[in-house]
Amino acid sequence: MLRPRCRIRLRANEGERGAWDEPRIVDPEKAEVIGTLNAALKSAEAGRLAGALAVATKGMEPVEECACLNEIGLLLQAMGKLEAAEPLLRRALEDREATLGKRHPDTLTSVNNLGLLQHAMVKLAAAEALIWSALADREATLGR
Numbered sequence: 001m002l003r004p005r006c007r008i009r010l011r012a013n014e015g016e017r018g019a020w021d022e023p024r025i026v027d028p029e030k031a032e033v034i035g036t037l038n039a040a041l042k043s044a045e046a047g048r049l050a051g052a053l054a055v056a057t058k059g060m061e062p063v064e065e066c067a068c069l070n071e072i073g074l075l076l077q078a079m080g081k082l083e084a085a086e087p088l089l090r091r092a093l094e095d096r097e098a099t100l101g102k103r104h105p106d107t108l109t110s111v112n113n114l115g116l117l118q119h120a121m122v123k124l125a126a127a128e129a130l131i132w133s134a135l136a137d138r139e140a141t142l143g144r
Contacts (some may be wrong), residue, residue: 017090024076048082049088063106065095066100067092068105069088069092069095070089070092070109073085074089076104082117082120085117089117092110092113096110102137103141105141108138110136111134111137112130112135113133115130115133117133119131
């Protein structure tokens with residue numbers, strides 16, 4: 001089975017401190033909204049980002065939209081914009097659970113990604129619970 005991919009291609013240049021400081025998103029089919037989304041990513045302003053994401057992901061299949069939310073959340077995390085990444089990674093997880101089920105490998109990846117974000121935010125109890133949950137469910141689903 002092919003894994004869903006985000007049609008929106010994420011590009012970033014590594015900055016001096018290792019943070020991703022120049023996000024650029026390229027999608028020939030959505031050229032008119034990409035500038036808005038790129039600007040929203042740079043600022044990571046919640047309302048601006050939510051609006052731009054809604055336009056950018058309009059018309060996508062739910063599974064593909066989840067992949068995009070996950071990728072953009074990870075990009076924001078790599079940029080050090082942890083608070084902006086959290087709602088995207090949470091939404092990707094919730095939507096994947098609803099669409100694919102709790103034990104689908106992509107859902108488990110989202111659980112793990114959210115756990116790693118919680119760790120980066122020094123929310124260690126939440127991080128530990130998510131990461132152990134992802135591991136246990138992955139082993140139950142895929143084996144050791």
